[in-house]
Amino acid sequence: MGCTGRAIPLAYELQKENEEIQVVGIHTSFNAIQVTESDIKSIFTIDELPFPIFLDNGRTVYDQFDSSGTPQWVLITKDGKLSRTIFGSQEGAQNRLYYAIEQLKVE
Numbered sequence: 001m002g003c004t005g006r007a008i009p010l011a012y013e014l015q016k017e018n019e020e021i022q023v024v025g026i027h028t029s030f031n032a033i034q035v036t037e038s039d040i041k042s043i044f045t046i047d048e049l050p051f052p053i054f055l056d057n058g059r060t061v062y063d064q065f066d067s068s069g070t071p072q073w074v075l076i077t078k079d080g081k082l083s084r085t086i087f088g089s090q091e092g093a094q095n096r097l098y099y100a101i102e103q104l105k106v107e
Contacts (some may be wrong), residue, residue: 004043005049005070006089010097012050025053025063028062028070075104 008025015023028037034057041049056062065074069085075083083104086096 003063003071003089008043010089010094014097014101018105020105021101023047023051023053026056026061026068026074027053028056028059068103074101077104077107 011023011025014021022030027035028042035055037053037055040053040055041047044050053067054061062072065072065082065085067085071085071087071089075085077083084100087107
């Protein structure tokens, strides 16, 4: 329920509410099954994806950011520097995410 039930809708809302941020989804596959763009699109009820989604079938990006699980929110500054990462999609993680985005807006 975390990624498809909370994180994807939250990412969509964050993008709509914050024109100055760019949302990019990264789907990590944890098993030998290779996920395709069609597999990802089947999650949505619309034909076009609401934001770009990168397929991380080899866990390279997941490991690069030393992720704790999914969803893992990675906030990167306009200069391309890692600001912070936040794990989870429940209320506490959402609050940390909102606060971190507001901080990035004023920096």
